[in-house]
Amino acid sequence: MTPHTESSRDHHRGERLVAESTGAPTPVVQTSRGRLSARALGGGTEPDPRFTLANERTFLAWIRTALALLAGGIAVEAFTADVFGPELRKTVAILLLVLSLAIAGGACFRWLNVERAMRRKEPLPLPLLVPVLALGGALISAVFVVFVLIRGS
Amino acid sequence: MPVVHGYLPADPGLQPERTNLAWGRTTLAIGVVSLLFLRWIPDYGGFPLVLIGFSLLTAGGMNLHQRRRYRHSDLGIRQEQIQADVVVVMIIGGAVGLLAILGLYAILFLPVQ
Numbered sequence: 001m002t003p004h005t006e007s008s009r010d011h012h013r014g015e016r017l018v019a020e021s022t023g024a025p026t027p028v029v030q031t032s033r034g035r036l037s038a039r040a041l042g043g044g045t046e047p048d049p050r051f052t053l054a055n056e057r058t059f060l061a062w063i064r065t066a067l068a069l070l071a072g073g074i075a076v077e078a079f080t081a082d083v084f085g086p087e088l089r090k091t092v093a094i095l096l097l098v099l100s101l102a103i104a105g106g107a108c109f110r111w112l113n114v115e116r117a118m119r120r121k122e123p124l125p126l127p128l129l130v131p132v133l134a135l136g137g138a139l140i141s142a143v144f145v146v147f148v149l150i151r152g153s
Numbered sequence: 154m155p156v157v158h159g160y161l162p163a164d165p166g167l168q169p170e171r172t173n174l175a176w177g178r179t180t181l182a183i184g185v186v187s188l189l190f191l192r193w194i195p196d197y198g199g200f201p202l203v204l205i206g207f208s209l210l211t212a213g214g215m216n217l218h219q220r221r222r223y224r225h226s227d228l229g230i231r232q233e234q235i236q237a238d239v240v241v242v243m244i245i246g247g248a249v250g251l252l253a254i255l256g257l258y259a260i261l262f263l264p265v266q
Contacts, residue, residue, distance in 0.1 A: 036239065036240055037236060037237060037238055037239040037240060038236075040239040041237060041239060046234050046235075046236075048233075049168075049226075049229045049230050049232075049233060049234060049235035050164065050166065050168050050230070052229075052235045052237050053168045053169065053171075053172045053226060053235065054168070055237070056172055056175070056237075056242075057171065057172050057175045059242060059246075060175040060176060060178070060179045061175070063179055063245060063246065063249055064178060064179050064182050066249050066250075066253070067179070067182040067183060067185075067186055067249060068182070070186055070249065070252060070253055070256065071182075071185060071186050071189050073253075073256060074186065074189040074190060074192070074193065074256060075189060075192075077193070077196075077260060078189065078192035078193055078196070079192065090260060093256075093260055094257060094260060094261070097253045097256045097257045097260070098253075098257070100249070100253045101250050101253040101254060101257075104246050104247075104249040104250040104253065105246065105250050107246055108242060108243055108246035108247075111242050111246075112239065112242075115237050115239075
């Protein structure tokens with residue numbers, strides 16, 4: 001069995017090649033971080049690497065959604081002083097930041113649950129983040145609508 | 154025989170490249186958030202500088218990680234095995250969550266100047 005050619009830079013970072021003499025087809029790079037990951041992911045077998053990468057991209061898409069909400073909260077607080085009163089501005093900014101926090105946290109758990117399900121060849125869990133985002137967005141919109149109606153009357 | 158320039162990717166679906174671009178977009182999004190925090194400086198004084206520093210640190214770390222990850226992803230596709238990196242996912246999610254918490258702290262507890 002021939003170990004794959006990994007650059008010497010990785011060895012300097014403390015990584016080492018683990019080649020099982022009993023017959024794994026290809027050796028894998030095992031790191032201390034890798035061992036931590038393996039413990040968090042639990043048992044099962046490694047899924048198709050394309051699925052792992054797809055799960056990673058989905059996680060990143062949720063993180064960008066959280067960042068967009070965070071940017072929205074910052075922008076409402078920073079740019080709307082002339083348009084909205086301090087109470088509404090603060091309320092909407094807080095709602096956006098809380099929603100951003102929920103989405104960022106939920107994205108991590110979603111990624112972990114999907115990865116675990118794929119390793120155990122189980123059906124993927126339903127995304128709880130979707131209704132959270134929809135309800136949060138609807139709530140923030142409702143706050144704006146109520147404000148405009150009250151202000152208009 | 155004609156000479157063909159280019160490279161032969163491990164995956165014809167270009168999964169490592171798409172994932173690398175997703176990391177790049179996320180890094181850019183954090184950069185935009187850090188720039189938006191600049192507008193808080195007139196209201197909240199020096200505290201937004203902490204948020205900007207933390208955002209840029211996160212973006213820099215992600216940029217370094219994505220370069221290394223791309224190399225590993227390409228190799229992983231060739232070997233049909235990629236190790237899911239729990240720690241990095243938790244760090245990125247935690248960093249964005251912490252930015253939201255620090256933003257909430259500023260809005261709720263810091264006096265507007």
